[in-house]
Amino acid sequence: MKSYRSMTDSERRAELEAQQKRYAKEKAVGYKLDMSRGKPDATQLNLSMDMLQQNPYDLIYTRKGTDVRNYGELAGVDEAKELFGKVLGLEMENIIMGGQSSLALMYDTVIKAIVLGVCGGEKPWGQQGQIKFLCPTPGYDRHFRICEEFGIEMISIPMLSTGPDMELLRQYAESDPQVKGVWCVPKYSNPTGCTFSPETVEAFAALKPAADDFRIFWDNAYFVHGFRDTDDELVNIFEACKRHGSEDMVYEFMSTSKVTFSGAGVAVLAASRRNIEFLTRQMSVQTLGYDKINQLRHVRYFKDIDGLRNHMKKQADYLLPKFECALAALHTGLDDADIGRWTEPNGGYFISYEGLPGTARRCVQLCAEAGVKFTDAGACFPYGIDPEDKQIRIAPSYPSTQELYMSMNVFCICQKIAALEVLLREPTLD
Amino acid sequence: MKSYRSMTDSERRAELEAQQKRYAKEKAVGYKLDMSRGKPDATQLNLSMDMLQQNPYDLIYTRKGTDVRNYGELAGVDEAKELFGKVLGLEMENIIMGGQSSLALMYDTVIKAIVLGVCGGEKPWGQQGQIKFLCPTPGYDRHFRICEEFGIEMISIPMLSTGPDMELLRQYAESDPQVKGVWCVPKYSNPTGCTFSPETVEAFAALKPAADDFRIFWDNAYFVHGFRDTDDELVNIFEACKRHGSEDMVYEFMSTSKVTFSGAGVAVLAASRRNIEFLTRQMSVQTLGYDKINQLRHVRYFKDIDGLRNHMKKQADYLLPKFECALAALHTGLDDADIGRWTEPNGGYFISYEGLPGTARRCVQLCAEAGVKFTDAGACFPYGIDPEDKQIRIAPSYPSTQELYMSMNVFCICQKIAALEVLLREPTLD
Numbered sequence: 001m002k003s004y005r006s007m008t009d010s011e012r013r014a015e016l017e018a019q020q021k022r023y024a025k026e027k028a029v030g031y032k033l034d035m036s037r038g039k040p041d042a043t044q045l046n047l048s049m050d051m052l053q054q055n056p057y058d059l060i061y062t063r064k065g066t067d068v069r070n071y072g073e074l075a076g077v078d079e080a081k082e083l084f085g086k087v088l089g090l091e092m093e094n095i096i097m098g099g100q101s102s103l104a105l106m107y108d109t110v111i112k113a114i115v116l117g118v119c120g121g122e123k124p125w126g127q128q129g130q131i132k133f134l135c136p137t138p139g140y141d142r143h144f145r146i147c148e149e150f151g152i153e154m155i156s157i158p159m160l161s162t163g164p165d166m167e168l169l170r171q172y173a174e175s176d177p178q179v180k181g182v183w184c185v186p187k188y189s190n191p192t193g194c195t196f197s198p199e200t201v202e203a204f205a206a207l208k209p210a211a212d213d214f215r216i217f218w219d220n221a222y223f224v225h226g227f228r229d230t231d232d233e234l235v236n237i238f239e240a241c242k243r244h245g246s247e248d249m250v251y252e253f254m255s256t257s258k259v260t261f262s263g264a265g266v267a268v269l270a271a272s273r274r275n276i277e278f279l280t281r282q283m284s285v286q287t288l289g290y291d292k293i294n295q296l297r298h299v300r301y302f303k304d305i306d307g308l309r310n311h312m313k314k315q316a317d318y319l320l321p322k323f324e325c326a327l328a329a330l331h332t333g334l335d336d337a338d339i340g341r342w343t344e345p346n347g348g349y350f351i352s353y354e355g356l357p358g359t360a361r362r363c364v365q366l367c368a369e370a371g372v373k374f375t376d377a378g379a380c381f382p383y384g385i386d387p388e389d390k391q392i393r394i395a396p397s398y399p400s401t402q403e404l405y406m407s408m409n410v411f412c413i414c415q416k417i418a419a420l421e422v423l424l425r426e427p428t429l430d
Numbered sequence: 431m432k433s434y435r436s437m438t439d440s441e442r443r444a445e446l447e448a449q450q451k452r453y454a455k456e457k458a459v460g461y462k463l464d465m466s467r468g469k470p471d472a473t474q475l476n477l478s479m480d481m482l483q484q485n486p487y488d489l490i491y492t493r494k495g496t497d498v499r500n501y502g503e504l505a506g507v508d509e510a511k512e513l514f515g516k517v518l519g520l521e522m523e524n525i526i527m528g529g530q531s532s533l534a535l536m537y538d539t540v541i542k543a544i545v546l547g548v549c550g551g552e553k554p555w556g557q558q559g560q561i562k563f564l565c566p567t568p569g570y571d572r573h574f575r576i577c578e579e580f581g582i583e584m585i586s587i588p589m590l591s592t593g594p595d596m597e598l599l600r601q602y603a604e605s606d607p608q609v610k611g612v613w614c615v616p617k618y619s620n621p622t623g624c625t626f627s628p629e630t631v632e633a634f635a636a637l638k639p640a641a642d643d644f645r646i647f648w649d650n651a652y653f654v655h656g657f658r659d660t661d662d663e664l665v666n667i668f669e670a671c672k673r674h675g676s677e678d679m680v681y682e683f684m685s686t687s688k689v690t691f692s693g694a695g696v697a698v699l700a701a702s703r704r705n706i707e708f709l710t711r712q713m714s715v716q717t718l719g720y721d722k723i724n725q726l727r728h729v730r731y732f733k734d735i736d737g738l739r740n741h742m743k744k745q746a747d748y749l750l751p752k753f754e755c756a757l758a759a760l761h762t763g764l765d766d767a768d769i770g771r772w773t774e775p776n777g778g779y780f781i782s783y784e785g786l787p788g789t790a791r792r793c794v795q796l797c798a799e800a801g802v803k804f805t806d807a808g809a810c811f812p813y814g815i816d817p818e819d820k821q822i823r824i825a826p827s828y829p830s831t832q833e834l835y836m837s838m839n840v841f842c843i844c845q846k847i848a849a850l851e852v853l854l855r856e857p858t859l860d
Contacts, residue, residue: 115541264724290529
């Protein structure tokens, strides 16, 4: 079959008619499928039930004898800080254990920076006029919503296969003192699935921001979420920062939302000792600590870093077929037409699809009308606006493989319709 | 024996010497006791272990079939909202389930009001110059620390046996638009143990604050924490507000920190539907929800409001002897000398002691030097300053009955020394 670009207009019209017929048939099925969020399904959640089966009397005392059922241990229990520190290549003194949402930790860190300022900063962010964040795009929609909520101006930085365009990012960060932060998902990035290259991490560590209260929000959500034999390697940014004396510039976040339970995991904030001290002081006004039984429950279940990795192997065995299924459907459905490209990640929760400019919103709308929900087109961009209207985030984890295959089939048909409509509006070259 | 006031100076000097001898003996024991915080002890925490013994497979699905292990149900699971709503005399639509700290919910509500504003407010609190909070004193130190952290000016309102001095409180709230809030612990108040009278609650509901973005922070921490046969009755403030059309003025908070586990409970925010809608919208930017397994764990364990009350009966049986022990020690140690008075609450976690002016800091210091730690003198007042230096908070829950008796004995000796020192500095009338 010919690619859509190489078709004449009459061939395109015939093809559009054929796809519209297929679409009508799919629509008539009355699907009710959700491909919009990167969330685990029930079977995947079952993989962690043993964690909840532990004898609760084994979950009372930390190794130093602290009763985790009581107040105390503001920054979390030692063994949790130690385990997650190891996972991130850090000491337990670099760790604060949070509640069950790393997003909440990030929000909290931003709002405190606005009202109270960051360690070493002269004034709170909120007293410095219009502040800005750098936003590698496509990126994680909920990061951008935090900025929008607080009126923080967002500057898009294109994502390359190696991570953000660091040359551009550096120019903004180093020239404008109103630029106070940057959002990153450095490993199996949401949504492109890329892992920042060693050069990219090095460039982050080497930043000399114009603002002395600039922070890198290093959202390492998929730190151990590879699902193929080859796991991407992410350089430890704190190691790189050490060489540049820039450790205070980084806040790293992670959680077990996609390790154990999205609704009942534990979250982690990692930072330099100076930052941890500063943040712990702030935290002492806010709370007497997060759920420590749940922290101990996690640590006693994983035992050590190998236990955590073995647990993630089970998750990988479960997720990989879903990704393969979605990718196969894309190949089968779209290779001939040649109207888009997509990422084939080694881990994480997303496939990023890029179609022809001007097709994304139309495609998502068509899918929705056929009962298949995708993440809103534009969601991965600041203010929800994809300037080229071409990117769509695909989240294969939640539907069953069967639902996934049906959804992706609908997706391919809708892509084709949207692409043909765009191509038919353009003057043909031949 | 004579009261200290009726003694001559020489009698006082002899008595001081006697007490100093007793003090030296106590000090030599080398105590290491902590009476500073209202926290449960291990035996008390054991009362809730059955909650953790539930089969985890019974804690997966809500009654409407939601998988609590996954994302979703931002404001909490229905059955939790329903149960805690009932406890507070409200509908589930008036409830947001939080994490395990009501303090964190309060902090969060204040910081969001500063940055984003409250429902119906014209501007965020942070954009209105110097704002103020009314602080019934003696009160809860951590409330005051939140104000201090954010530079909110604190205005002390004396606590009476019926609650805050409502006439004074009303004058401030209704005359000054910079007054944005008031802290309350309306039942078994921290530290006085008083419960606000129906008239006091009515007066709160009838407030017509000068600021249209004024909020009552109704920290109902001890909502079900009576430990005697007669439980104090607190009028439902929302019922009272309904009559005045002032429901939007109240944020109510509670938690199970002193019901199940201080380190792993659940917290609750209750408010008018309008406020809940507004706050849930803000919350949707911040997180995908708090730990829902723990919510379900709590509800399935209590089953209903009677289950919760029966559980608290066990706590009461455990706490009452500790309070009786502390009160007996105060009577035995101080009745004759007649140098102070104290509250004898029907519930909660504290006894509030008032000695002669100028004795509190000295007494706490003497106790500390003898190895018995009390809450810092002044802690129950804004900025940590008790203008009369006479109030001390006694928290009988954590030490064993034996430790408690020993601690209170030391306390009485130190009170006597401090009182005699003050009386000896005054000119004798006779």
